[in-house]
Amino acid sequence: MFQQLPYNVAVIDREYNIVEANRSFTEYFGNWHNKKCYEVYKKLEEPCNDCPAIEVLKDKKSVVFDSIGIDQHGKKTHYVAQVFPLKTGRGSKINYFMEMTNTVTEKDHWQQECQILFDRVPCYISVIGEDFRIVRANEAFRENFGDVIGQFCYKVYKRKKTKCRNCPAEKTFKDGKAHHSIQQGIDVKGQKIHYAVSTSALIRGGDSVAHVIEISDDITELRKLENEVIEAERLAAVGQTVAGLAHSIKNILMGLEGGKYIVSLGLKKNNKEMINQGWEMLERNFDKTTSLVKDFLSFSKGRLPKQEMIDPVDLVLEIVDLYKDIAAQSGIKLKSKIGKNVKPAQLDHDGIHTCLTNLVSNAIDACLMGDHKGTEVLISVSEGRDKLIFEVSDNGSGIDYEIKKKIFTTFFTTKGGQGTGLGLLTTRKIVKEHGGNIKVISHKGEGARFIMEFSRKRLSSLYKQSKE
């Protein structure tokens, strides 16, 4: 019986001597007669450090451990060992133990590691079949969604009764390619969760996709943080806006105060010229109030961009048409440059139109302020790496460092009474609402380049969000 066991079995005494071993053991580790266990198992000359087997001699319980040894051909081998204490005769003293080893291959180990990886990675992994039933799910998935094997994935993820629209897994079943999307689901506690899911094909025999593996990253916390940041920025913006508004009103009041003073002085002195001068001042500042309120209202419209598929090239040409004459009248050339393969994008037509008119009219003003001739404004649109890029550049007066720091802040203007200080701020707001970025490159006296960049991925995800 001992000889027939399908394991490598050896009996070892307290001094590490192998006193008996079965056939399987002999075939695997070679000759063991008059040898110490460490010589046979590991081809060592001294006992192993921290020998786990010897522990059974102390507390008499069996132990299991895995180890690496060397077989009789000198080949490294992984094995799992179970060690039992052996009682011989009377008394409680244990003098022998039995070690049963089962060799495992690299592949087994690798599989084991994969299983651990599958269960322990901090994301939800599930394997679903063509019928959208979950075949396997990892630990994180089961913790968050409960016992789910055999259930429909859409029921588990979203508690829905039918397949989701734009299901990335369905796409993968069709084309065998990886797909990604952002989804919203409900966890086992009924809490709403956000996750980014990637699907890949599992092909088992044949060419068709038999299963799809879904790997989802929980981005609920991230979303929450994102929203908190947006909220904080919004509050800060409100504060800035109120301060800016107060400043604008103070300036207008100063003008009204001045007008009032000059008119009353003129009346007192019976000086018609003075009365006229003061009256004009009053009129100007009343007009300023009107335009401030108008700009302010358009700025405060806290709305989501109304995105639709539009051709950015058309938009650029529209602006050129609009400003061609105004620029020409001031002796400024207005040019446009259209990049290669500019594709339609999900933009808010009116919003981007406002941005471009703001930038172009600023550029024209900068040209007027500059003191050299041959000024021109260039408006361009091009495709970058997954980006749509608009650029408005001029060779006008340029912006010095001190002012550059402030141009995107509320109500900052260098145009004296001509500007409300809302143009660039509104522009930035619209760009941000599109998930884009605006930057300026300029030095005093060297013109300026305003660059608006829109990530196509962000545009399409914002578009999807607005449709939901």
Added chain:
Amino acid sequence: MPGNLKKKILVVDDESDVREFLKTALLEAGFEVNVAEDGDIALEKIKKEIPDLISLDLVMPHKSGAKLYRELSKHKEWSKIPVIIVTGHARDDLGKADLKELTMSGPGIYLEKPVKPNNYIAAVKGILKMDTTEEEKNVAEMVHLQNDLKNIIDSADPDTLKKLKELINDKK
């Protein structure tokens, strides 16, 4: 005031209405007035003729009031010119830092827009230590007091502010 002894004031502000307003008020009070629409132009005018006082706006294109002030203070003769700041940016991010620097190191007095012509003239006369009417003296004193208080409040910690508020409420 005899013509040849008229004090010369340089009004620096980027808004034409403000320049006109302050100029008119100063002319009425018997001053000689020169205007400039930014720091660069002001510097050119100072080079030609040193004014007795500069009325200075803080946030302006090209050269801001703070920048001009820094340049003046490096120059031996110009650093002695008294300056009164007339600004709308006393409490916002654009002007607060500059104003703090200027009130700590220099002119010490600022008026916040919108200003009343009487207060403005009284403050100017106060800085120039000119003869003033009883009313103007009172106004000048009040402006100084207001300025001191503003400076104290601007640099006070929240606890002190609370105490101040309680104190004022008690008096009411």
